[in-house]
Amino acid sequence: MLDAATVENGCMWVTPGRHNELINPSDGSGFLTEEQSEDLTEEFEAEPLTLEAGEALLFHNHLPHRSGVNSTDIARRAFSVCYMETATVSTESRDYPALFGPDAMNPDDL
Numbered sequence: 001m002l003d004a005a006t007v008e009n010g011c012m013w014v015t016p017g018r019h020n021e022l023i024n025p026s027d028g029s030g031f032l033t034e035e036q037s038e039d040l041t042e043e044f045e046a047e048p049l050t051l052e053a054g055e056a057l058l059f060h061n062h063l064p065h066r067s068g069v070n071s072t073d074i075a076r077r078a079f080s081v082c083y084m085e086t087a088t089v090s091t092e093s094r095d096y097p098a099l100f101g102p103d104a105m106n107p108d109d110l
Contacts, residue, residue, distance in 0.1 A: 001051045001052070001053055001054065001055055001056070001057070001076075001077075001078050001079075002053065002077040002078060002079060003053050003074075003075065003076050003077045003078070004050075004051065004052050004053045004076075005049070005050055005051040005076060005078070006050055007048050007050065007068065008070075008071055008072050009070045009071070009072045009074060009076040010067050010068040010069050010070040010071075010076055011048050011049055011050050011051065011067070011068060011076075012048070012049045012057060012065055012066070012067055013046040013047065013048050013049070013065065013066050013067070013068060014046060014047060014049060014059065014063055014064065014065045015040060015044040015045075015046050015047075015063070015064045015065075016047060018040075018044065018062075018063060018064050019059070019060040019062050019063035020062075021062070022062055023036055023040065023062075023064065024036055032064070040064055044064075046064075046066070048068070061082070086098045086101055086103055
């Protein structure tokens with residue numbers, strides 16, 4: 001986090017233990033339908049993950065998560081990076097460079 005993440009400024013909320021199973025297997029991205037989101041909200045209690053400025057948060061994309069609303073007048077800045085396996089295919093037919101592994105791009109080609 002670039003700034004502290006608090007409940008008041010909209011920190012990340014997660015549903016612990018739900019990362020082991022894709023809730024919406026019909027959508028490979030893991031996005032939930034509105035009905036699935038409502039069911040999950042009723043079935044599990046989300047927990048806030050507060051962080052100090054400079055701390056990092058790593059989590060699996062299948063872990064149901066959301067950010068709260070920033071109810072303060074101070075910005076909450078963060079830096080987000082997403083790592084995916086090289087077999088991931090874009091639904092928009094885009095090619096993305098692989099940085100690691102046998103098909104990794106060559107730094108000399110940059």
